[in-house]
Amino acid sequence: MSAEIKHVEVDPRTAGPDFWARFHAYRRARHDEVRPGDPIDPDEVVEAKLKHDDQFEIHHRYEVSAGDRMVSYFRCGIVKPGTPEYETNKHLFWADWSVHREHRRKGIGSSWIPLAIELMDRYGCSVFSSGAEEPSGHAFLRWLGAEEKMTGAENRLRMADVDWAMVKRWVVEGERRSPDTRFEVYDGRLPDDMLEDFCPQLSSMLNTMPWEQLDHGEIVITPPMMKEWYARMDLTGELHYNMMTREPDGTISGVTDMVYMPYKPTMMQQQFTGVRPDQRGRGLGKWLKGAMLLHVRQLYPDVEWVTTGIAGSIAPMLGINKKLGFKQFLAGSEYQISRARLGARAKELAAAR
Numbered sequence: 001m002s003a004e005i006k007h008v009e010v011d012p013r014t015a016g017p018d019f020w021a022r023f024h025a026y027r028r029a030r031h032d033e034v035r036p037g038d039p040i041d042p043d044e045v046v047e048a049k050l051k052h053d054d055q056f057e058i059h060h061r062y063e064v065s066a067g068d069r070m071v072s073y074f075r076c077g078i079v080k081p082g083t084p085e086y087e088t089n090k091h092l093f094w095a096d097w098s099v100h101r102e103h104r105r106k107g108i109g110s111s112w113i114p115l116a117i118e119l120m121d122r123y124g125c126s127v128f129s130s131g132a133e134e135p136s137g138h139a140f141l142r143w144l145g146a147e148e149k150m151t152g153a154e155n156r157l158r159m160a161d162v163d164w165a166m167v168k169r170w171v172v173e174g175e176r177r178s179p180d181t182r183f184e185v186y187d188g189r190l191p192d193d194m195l196e197d198f199c200p201q202l203s204s205m206l207n208t209m210p211w212e213q214l215d216h217g218e219i220v221i222t223p224p225m226m227k228e229w230y231a232r233m234d235l236t237g238e239l240h241y242n243m244m245t246r247e248p249d250g251t252i253s254g255v256t257d258m259v260y261m262p263y264k265p266t267m268m269q270q271q272f273t274g275v276r277p278d279q280r281g282r283g284l285g286k287w288l289k290g291a292m293l294l295h296v297r298q299l300y301p302d303v304e305w306v307t308t309g310i311a312g313s314i315a316p317m318l319g320i321n322k323k324l325g326f327k328q329f330l331a332g333s334e335y336q337i338s339r340a341r342l343g344a345r346a347k348e349l350a351a352a353r
Helices: 017-034 043-051 108-123 135-144 164-177 192-206 223-236 284-299 315-324 339-352
Strands: 057-066 069-079 092-099 127-132 147-158 182-187 239-246 252-260 267-275 305-311 327-338
Touching (some): 017 043, 017 057, 043 223, 127 339, 182 284, 239 284, 284 315
Parallel strands (some): 092 127
Antiparallel strands (some): 127 327
């Protein structure tokens, strides 16, 4: 069937109503398959995000359709030349695709491989990366020859199950053990005049995260990148909450942040929580996480769940999350394969047809 498959590139900024009708029907079907029971992002929110021009990454999107029905969707991303992360990330090509469950086992999934190779060559990428949460996704990437490089999971915390007395003790203990440490709270975006100081320190903490065997570049957060992120949030009314600890010399020793999405009023998204390596062992992580949860409960009493993604090798944060009551919701892995091996596999598949 591969000869009949037609890949059509889509630009969300210029796509017409026919595309959006196909796309939304497709993503609803996928959502019902992968995350049944979860609230789904409204159409207007998804469209606003996809139509927004990314200043720091190049994106390509394609579809395969049968009549007026989308049966497969492909997307990929590459760091833009000239951006802060380009030099250490330019070899990485990230891609993700799926096939409607009624159209599997017809060669559609494997038909995307030559396109991925073509795009890798266009941008000079040498490492293909993709993630999987579903058993079929894991099986496909292993069949392709990709290797599992990093494990992780989406974990969820039910607010009704939190031991709030313990959380309050964490905050009191954090204050007691670090009396000279200043605790800062920012509801909404961080002030522009703070970003030059904040971004390098956040980047430093992000780069202490363990990556297991994953080939990765340096994370570089800059004030323009933060402003770009805030612009995206403004499109959909999302709200950002930051807390941080700062030492007497002005150094930021720990951070945590959350995002509230008004179109998902019962869920809160936990972002990054990190403590500088030279400041660990004082309970700063517990202090930050505890204070944020107390703050969120006061601001949004209708929030029922906190969701977060975390790598399987971040033992200290996993320990804190476990004590809070976070439980694994959906496990996943990141896979990688070199351009050379992927090309050889594509030739094998072509010869077998």
